[in-house]
Amino acid sequence: MNTNLLHSKVWRRIRSAIGCSLALAVATSFTGCSTLTQPINGIPAHRLSPDFFPPPKNDLVPVDIALLSLEPPRDYQLGPDDILGVYIEGVLPFNPPNAPPSPPPVNFPDENSTLPPSIGYPIAVQDDGTLALPLIAPLKVVGLTLEQVREKIRQSYIENDILREEKARPIVTLIKERTFDVIVVREDSGGRSEGGEGLRGPDRTATGGLVKLPAYKNDVLHALVETGGLPGLNAKNEIMVLRASEADKRKRADFLRKYWAQQRIAMTDPCYCPPELPDDPSILRIPLRVRPGVIPNIDEADITLQDGDIVYIENRETEVYYTGGLLPGGEHILPRDYDLDVIAAMALAGRGIGESTSSGGVGVSAVGGVPPGMLYILRRTPCDGQIAIEVDLARAVNDPRSRPLVQPGDTLILQYKCEEEILNFGIGTFFTYGIQQLLRNNN
Template identity: 45%
Template sequence: MTNKLSNHAMNDSSSSTCKTIYAVVALTMLVTASGCTSVMSPMSGVPVKSLPAELLGQSKNNLIQVPLALMRMQKPEEYVLAEGDILGIYIEGVMPPKANEDQVAAAPPVHFPEPGSDLPPSVGFPIPVRDDGTLPLPLVEPIYVEGKTVAEAEELIREAYVEVEKILRPGRDRILVSLMRERTSRVIVIREDGSDQELAISGGTNTRGNTAEVVSGTTRQGAGFTLDMPAYKNDLMHALADTGGLPGLNAKNEVKIMKASRIPNDRREEMMMQLFNQAAPYQDPCALCCHEHLIEDPFSITIPLRVRPGEMPQIDPADVVLEEGDIVLIESRDTEVFYTGGLLPGGQYPIPRDYDLDVISAMSIAGTGLGGSSQRSGGGAAGSILGAGFGGSVPTQLYVIRKSKCGREFNIAIDLQQALNDPSMRILIQPGDSLILRYKPHEELINFGLVAFFTFGIRELVN
């Protein structure tokens, strides 16, 4: 009898030990599977109030549009001649010549401007202004007209034929001079804002009459154009208007102008070698940070499109004038994104260009609101069980991994409970930020206790 009781007690003790071991193993597996990362792999960060000012970023909500008139050159009252202009010239008896005095002079030819041009019809034979600024005319020496108006050029031609060479009689001369075609500057426009522009649809001619050749363009992103821009319309505003307007939301709030026309041909290779030799010793990001003005391209001009209130845009009138061979570049914002992870659905999201995005709004974009559960699966077994309506603690610990200009990484710790009531805790998202949402240790312990109760407690109560 005693032996039977002893065996029974040993069996109960063995059974109880097995149950305990099973429970410990099950609880350990549950802790691991339920996403208890703050306990198993803790993470630390710098509080928001301890961050230096350069890591907080600047607000974009108050930026104002730069007046578009600053991007357009001021047109003179009268057109001034220069190399490349084509004049329509008619000199009775000379262009075309007469065989004798009794021959009736031929009527001057009439030239109608090209479609889209705002020039009036011109009369006479086309004579271009040469590289040295002179007009080659028959029976007289070349006449220098660069810097002169059309009316002044006509007086110079009359003076040469009537007073100097005495080919025509005073008062009997008939000389007509008109502008047949303006000189042009060929400019290249590269757009990375994904706009194919109307030029590709209209066959390469814009609404202003400037010829434009589509170099490359896709329906997704990127387009290039060559523009033949008439004199006094060869400015940045006309270049933007002829290629699709102001940069889109997926482009930077600035326009770069590469003044290739100012680079001497014999210095191009020399400049490339200088840039290479300067950049080689400073491949370290911190060295580049400390020497950010060491490598400066004097032939590149950046035109801002939005500035802060009270800030004077640094736009020189000569900067917006486009010359032969200049390149206008509109860069995309492909790298201005932030990343999410942890209990947030993993992904990559663009940062708005013209307004601020704080950490709370960024969480909403990622699919998780403050104080709520993710709209997509995440958070492990604890998140799925507690999200089904059993309550529990929501994650309130957010870490923002941010890099400084020198490439140094900072883990910024944000208490979402404080951020809900203190706007100063809602730092602005910067390009390259990574948002990691985690439970605090006590939140994980609460959720673990609830999950353990619903997993084992109810079964024990039933038993």
């Protein structure tokens, strides 16, 4: 009798275990456990090699903008295309003998000019750097100051016996400085802010145009000030300068020609891994933010702009990340000047830590359920590869090493763990059917 009782208890336990297993399997199938139906083979974030985590940018400091500006000389030095006001009594203008001298004309500067009013007849410095005046040979004036030019004119007329020493009192003023025509192209005026919307779209427009910069103001900073100031948040943290000289144009063309020729040869190998396009050595890139203690190597020749040079502010349209799974799907712009970890990225996408969804089971959204606890980061790697980084959100809240920074091109997929879906299904089933059954039994 005792033996039969023992066998009966054993069979009851076996049936109970089988029933629990079947119930668990049925619950898993009803909830559509994404861990089983849509598995993602990820590597836990805290076990990943540091090579997959670029250095943070929170500690970057702005570059001193004074490095982008030329320091003007104490006295203006002349060059081709400067327009001088010259008055030489008895010569310019010519006066007949015994006639009273004519007064010099007065010239007022343009509205936007910083020059004071000047006097004298306008004479331009020629392309060869000379100044052509009546009765004497052209004078070389490039690199001279106004006072030096005045003295040179005086000595020349005295040495040529045109004016006596006491009558040689020329007046030399600056009517208009020489200017440099620079092209500025800006892609940072699209009107989108660092919010949840992506950068791509009709708002990406380029502005700018031709800017005339006076001598000693023909630098990168003045070109930016004339077209709206420093690059905005929609632009990359750098300024590109493309030189207009034929040598630089040929250098850029040769660089691209050689690069693509190498690519065509290498692509015949089936195991070929295409590298990223390297930086064009003929294009000057000026950073706007650097690591603490780093002084950018920017010299005067780098920031000096000549006729036809192009200042280019590039849009950072590729600095976005994507969301999916239980996160609202979309494309989101990454901040330019500070880092964004996965928790902040989820909040920016509209889903915070601890927020449950209505997809966990019947009735879960009404009574609250277990929130999703697994986030996967799909990150691109060289050679068109991909790595899946697994982020346990419960661990990420307490351990910063398990909270990786989001990088451009990342895709964030939020999922329930299998046990979370089962719990949510059980909670929803109980509150939907269990309470009804209790009320029915009480009646």
